[in-house]
Structure formats: structure tokens, C-alpha cells
Amino acid sequence: MNAGTHNTDLLTRSACSVWHPCTQMKQHESLPLVPIARARGTWLYDFDGRRYLDAISSWWVNLFGHANPRINAALVAQLAELEHVMLAGFTHEPVVQLSERLAGLTGNTLGHCFYGSDGASATEIALKMSYHYWRNSGRSEKTGFISLTNSYHGETLGALSVTDVALFKDVYAPLLRQCAQVPSPDFRLAENGESPRAYAERCAQALERYLESHHAQTAALIVEPLVQGATGMAMYDAEYLRRARALCERFEVHLIADEIMIGFGRSGTFFAHQQADIVPDFLCLSKGITGGYLPLSVVMTTDKVYAAFYDDSVTRGFLHSHSYTGNALACRAALATLDIFRDDDVINVNRTKAAHISRVAAPLARHARVRNFRNTGMIWAFDVDTDDAEFARNFHAAALERELLLRPIGNTVYFMPPYVINDREIDMLVTRTLEILDVLFK
Numbered sequence: 001m002n003a004g005t006h007n008t009d010l011l012t013r014s015a016c017s018v019w020h021p022c023t024q025m026k027q028h029e030s031l032p033l034v035p036i037a038r039a040r041g042t043w044l045y046d047f048d049g050r051r052y053l054d055a056i057s058s059w060w061v062n063l064f065g066h067a068n069p070r071i072n073a074a075l076v077a078q079l080a081e082l083e084h085v086m087l088a089g090f091t092h093e094p095v096v097q098l099s100e101r102l103a104g105l106t107g108n109t110l111g112h113c114f115y116g117s118d119g120a121s122a123t124e125i126a127l128k129m130s131y132h133y134w135r136n137s138g139r140s141e142k143t144g145f146i147s148l149t150n151s152y153h154g155e156t157l158g159a160l161s162v163t164d165v166a167l168f169k170d171v172y173a174p175l176l177r178q179c180a181q182v183p184s185p186d187f188r189l190a191e192n193g194e195s196p197r198a199y200a201e202r203c204a205q206a207l208e209r210y211l212e213s214h215h216a217q218t219a220a221l222i223v224e225p226l227v228q229g230a231t232g233m234a235m236y237d238a239e240y241l242r243r244a245r246a247l248c249e250r251f252e253v254h255l256i257a258d259e260i261m262i263g264f265g266r267s268g269t270f271f272a273h274q275q276a277d278i279v280p281d282f283l284c285l286s287k288g289i290t291g292g293y294l295p296l297s298v299v300m301t302t303d304k305v306y307a308a309f310y311d312d313s314v315t316r317g318f319l320h321s322h323s324y325t326g327n328a329l330a331c332r333a334a335l336a337t338l339d340i341f342r343d344d345d346v347i348n349v350n351r352t353k354a355a356h357i358s359r360v361a362a363p364l365a366r367h368a369r370v371r372n373f374r375n376t377g378m379i380w381a382f383d384v385d386t387d388d389a390e391f392a393r394n395f396h397a398a399a400l401e402r403e404l405l406l407r408p409i410g411n412t413v414y415f416m417p418p419y420v421i422n423d424r425e426i427d428m429l430v431t432r433t434l435e436i437l438d439v440l441f442k
């Protein structure tokens with residue numbers, strides 16, 4: 001079969017046998033799937049030799065490029081030793097090392113790691129642990145959860161309950177538990193003339209009012225620190241996190257930091273909450289944790305939470321489990337990812353690279369259609385002024401024609417490239433994005 005035939009054949013079969021995520025499958029009648037044969041660095045290749053710059057890190061997971069030689073080598077070595085063993089009653093070197101190194105990265109404030117396989121499971125684990133902590137502490141009336149408006153914490157039923165995206169949530173409303181939403185500190189929602197910080201403070205006051213009347217029934221507040229990703233890269237001032245931390249302390253409510261997207265350097269610091277100089281009670285990590293190789297998530301927590309479960313009674317323990325908890329290959333990929341952070345001084349190198357990308361991308365901010373051009377760490381986003389309900393699809397299709405993988409969220413276009421993106425690729429990304437805007441709005 002020649003390459004072109006293989007492309008077409010794979011598309012037809014995939015649209016039939018594979019039910020793709022986050023997709024109305026019928027739309028693939030007009031917008032074909034993109035078949036990928038292999039990938040290297042920042043590039044994805046199909047069977048015809050067409051290529052796409054992975055400017056969104058394959059849904060925000062890839063940090064150091066595809067087929068990264070160091071992660072590949074670590075996985076090959078691990079395969080020769082141990083691919084997997086159950087983690088109940090058993091343990092292994094990669095999971096212990098990973099837990100110790102992650103704890104070290106929190107200054108050993110979050111010294112206990114509980115593993116899952118994906119982000120939504122991490123959210124579930126944090127919610128259950130928080131509730132169970134209060135129950136074990138004689139406070140079983142604390143069953144409520146608070147999240148921010150426009151938050152995203154995953155799509156299993158528990159995670160969806162604290163997610164605030166109508167499109168994903170409304171259909172399933174009868175299945176979900178009621179959770180409270182307090183105003184998002186997204187700076188775009190500030191009043192005219194109000195600074196992002198002043199707006200963050202105003203939102204913290206709204207949280208305070210909520211907690212004043214509901215703290216006795218509330219177990220936890222869950223937030224995406226600094227950037228609300230899935231609802232359009234909403235960015236906010238770190239002051240909100242400082243205030244939220246203090247309020248949670250005062251009202252005896254847990255703070256869950258969902259850093260599933262923003263952790264592992266995406267915010268510019270290793271963890272985003274570090275920019276507010278706070279420690280959450282629970283830290284959820286996934287996505288970049290394995291460098292984009294294998295599914296793995298973890299919830300990290302404090303000695304205090306851990307101690308509340310440590311008991312002679314079985315039911316006071318956290319009996320939650322997933323079959324692949326602490327998978328050895330995934331942990332090894334995560335360790336190789338952490339090695340790259342350390343050996344290549346990635347956080348500092350990214351600071352220089354981010355400043356360069358912001359300079360190169362500056363013309364986008366001046367485009368007539370562009371609003372709210374914004375940046376946090378290794379994320380850039382802007383909103384496009386258009387009434388076109390099909391904007392995201394049209395932009396995505398136009399990007400594919402120009403060798404770019406970009407997938408706007410509503411009217412928001414964002415770049416979230418692998419950290420290994422080079423200068424030539426950055427130029428290409430910006431130039432072609434400008435070209436797409438000009439073509440769509442000529």
C-alpha cells in the first residue's frame with residue numbers, strides 16, 4: 001500500500017471503529033482526522049511526509065519533544081527490569097524515587113504521593129481524600145466543594161461536578177453533585193480601569209463571603225493556579241492564591257491546587273503555586289509529568305492529612321485504587337523528565353526562551369482582530385474578535401494547511417509549545433498564525 005492510500009485507509013477505519021474524544025464524530029465527514037505515522041521533537045508526520053508543528057504539545061502533555069532520546073533510553077532500560085507490578089502490598093524503585101523527588105520539589109511540604117493514571121482521577125482522589133480527612137477528624141458534615149467559575153478539573157462524574165463548562169456539564173447535570181462556584185479572578189473580567197490585582201482581591205472577598213456562611217459544610221476549594229486552561233487560558237494575579245490560602249486556613253477548608261496542566265514548568269516556575277509562595281493541602285499533577293509519554297497522575301499531600309488516615313481501623317484508611325497505580329514504566333518516564341529539568345536547567349532556560357517568544361509574538365498583539373494578548377510562563381493566548389461560530393474549526397483547518405497543530409478554544413487561540421521549540425519554529429509559528437488571521441479576515 002503506498003503512503004497516500006495508507007492515510008486514507010486509516011482515516012476511514014478510525015472514523016468508524018474509534019470513538020474519538022471531545023468530538024461530534026459526524027463532523028469528521030467534513031473535517032478529516034489527521035493520521036500520524038511518527039513524531040520527532042516538535043514535529044508530527046503523516047504517511048505522506050506531511051508534517052505539523054505540535055504547537056500545543058499534543059493536548060499539553062509533551063514537554064521535551066516526541067521520541068526524546070533520553071526518555072526513550074530510560075524506558076528501554078526500565079523495560080528490561082520491570083514493566084509493572086501492583087502497588088498494593090508491593091513497591092519498586094521508580095515509584096519510591098519519583099515520590100521522593102516530587103516531595104523534594106515541594107520543599108518536602110507535600111511528602112505523601114498517591115498515584116492515579118489520568119488527571120480526572122487525580123481530581124477524584126483529592127476530593128475523596130479531603131472529604132475523608134474531615135470525616136476522620138470528626139467533621140463529617142464537611143461534604144461541600146467550591147470551584148471557580150470557568151474552571152476545568154476533568155470529566156469523570158466527581159471531577160465534572162467541580163468543572164464549570166456548560167458544554168461538557170449540562171447534559172449530565174442530573175448525575176452530578178451540586179458544588180458551589182465563586183467568581184474567577186480572570187483579569188479579563190475586571191471592570192474598566194481595575195487592575196488584575198485589584199480584581200483578584202475583589203474575587204477573594206467574594207470567596208470570603210461564601211466561606212463565612214458555608215465553611216462548616218465545606219471540605220475544599222479547588223483551583224487551577226494562575227491559568228484556567230481548558231476554558232480559554234484565563235490568566236490571573238497570584239494575589240488571589242495568597243488570599244485563598246489564608247481564607248482556607250482561617251475557615252478550615254482545604255485548598256486543592258489542580259496543577260494537572262500548569263505544573264512541570266508551564267507557569268514559568270516548577271509549580272505555579274510557588275509564585276504565590278503558598279503550600280496547598282493537595283497538589284494534583286498529571287499531563288507533563290511523564291514528558292507526554294505515558295498516563296500517570298499523582299496527588300501530593302501533607303503530613304497532617306496523611307496522619308488523619310493512619311490508624312488501626314481499615315476504614316479510616318484511603319482505600320481508593322486504580323489497577324495501574326504507580327506503573328513502573330510511567331514512573332521511569334517521569335524520572336527521566338525530572339532529570340532533564342535538572343540537567344538542562346530548564347526553568348531558567350525557559351525564562352529566556354519565553355522572553356524571546358514574547359518578543360517574536362508581539363506583532364500578534366497589534367493585529368486588528370486580536371484582543372487580550374497574554375502570557376504566563378510557556379503559555380501564550382489571545383482572543384479573536386469575530387462572530388464566526390465556526391471560528392475554532394476554521395482556524396484549526398487553516399493551521400493544518402500551514403503545518404501547524406493549533407486548536408483554538410472558542411475564540412481563544414493559544415500556543416503551548418514543547419519546551420524544545422527552536423527559534424526557526426517560533427518564527428514559523430508566529431508568521432503563519434498572522435497569515436491565518438489575515439486569510440480568515442481578509
Ligand SMILES: *Cc1c(COP(=O)(O)O)cnc(C)c1O
Nearest residue numbers: 118119120152153154229260261
Ligand atoms: C486536563 C486537565 C484535567 C483532566 O486531566 P485528564 O488527564 O484529561 O483526565 C484536570 N484539570 C486540569 C487543570 C486539566 O488541564
